[in-house]
Amino acid sequence: QVQLVESGGGSVQAGGSLRLSCAASGLPYSSKCMGWFRQAPGKEREGVAALCTFRGSTLYADSVKGRFTISQDNAKNTVYLQMNSLKPEDTAMYYCAAVAYAPRGRELAPAPYKYWGQGTQVTVSS
Numbered sequence: 001q002v003q004l005v006e007s008g009g010g011s012v013q014a015g016g017s018l019r020l021s022c023a024a025s026g027l028p029y030s031s032k033c034m035g036w037f038r039q040a041p042g043k044e045r046e047g048v049a050a051l052c053t054f055r056g057s058t059l060y061a062d063s064v065k066g067r068f069t070i071s072q073d074n075a076k077n078t079v080y081l082q083m084n085s086l087k088p089e090d091t092a093m094y095y096c097a098a099v100a101y102a103p104r105g106r107e108l109a110p111a112p113y114k115y116w117g118q119g120t121q122v123t124v125s126s
């Protein structure tokens with residue numbers, strides 16, 4: 001049974017930092033894409049960052065480049081999203097997702113991802 005469990009969300013003032021964690025278990029493949037997505041009320045889910053081991057690449061949405069960093073700890077089967085210089089527009093539910101393969105250029109699109117966590121709320125106040 002695949003489980004992706006996010007943690008680390010919370011409330012922070014603008015300019016602050018948070019680190020989200022995604023603990024993965026039961027994934028049936030070692031080479032994969034792990035992604036972070038977010039969804040604000042009334043908006044579509046959008047990709048924030050992705051780390052694809054089969055391509056050796058990390059990708060970021062333009063809105064978070066230079067502020068967010070995705071990383072992984074293979075020993076702990078955990079993926080992290082370090083979020084710095086947070087802005088009120090970063091407020092959303094953040095989700096972790098996993099897939100064996102995502103086409104080039106689609107790593108930040110929700111559609112290819114097969115497994116999803118339940119999400120962790122991030123609220124940034126001005």
